[in-house]
Amino acid sequence: MTKLIVLLIGLIIIAFILWWFFGKHDVTSTEAAVTAERQSVDITVSGGYSPEQVVLKQGVPAVLNFTRKDASTCLDRVVFSDFGINQELPKNQLEAIEIDTSKPGEYDWACGMDMFHGKVIIK
Numbered sequence: 001m002t003k004l005i006v007l008l009i010g011l012i013i014i015a016f017i018l019w020w021f022f023g024k025h026d027v028t029s030t031e032a033a034v035t036a037e038r039q040s041v042d043i044t045v046s047g048g049y050s051p052e053q054v055v056l057k058q059g060v061p062a063v064l065n066f067t068r069k070d071a072s073t074c075l076d077r078v079v080f081s082d083f084g085i086n087q088e089l090p091k092n093q094l095e096a097i098e099i100d101t102s103k104p105g106e107y108d109w110a111c112g113m114d115m116f117h118g119k120v121i122i123k
């Protein structure tokens with residue numbers, strides 16, 4: 001009796017394996033809902049950058065909104081060398097800078113003289 005049960009279980013397992021590898025499977029597939037998703041971070045420029053580190057989600061269009069409150073000309077430009085961005089920051093005026101989030105990594109930004117620094121982390 002035990003042998004018969006073992007044999008039966010063996011046959012069921014073999015049938016399952018055959019079905020698993022050769023049978024037709026219905027795959028439930030759901031398409032991702034694509035919305036006009038965006039991400040943005042406000043950065044205040046005053047004696048440095050606040051925040052000085054920004055984490056962005058990969059693949060979602062991103063905008064960094066810089067507002068310079070500092071009168072010093074040191075911070076009147078912001079440079080993202082990895083993205084080829086060198087943007088003027090007029091005082092008390094919001095400057096939106098679009099960031100390419102297609103590649104994950106860490107990207108530094110700096111003032112025009114490379115004295116103050118910030119970092120974008122895309123992951």
Ligand SMILES: [Cu+2]
Nearest residue numbers: 074111113115
């Ligand atoms: Cu500077």
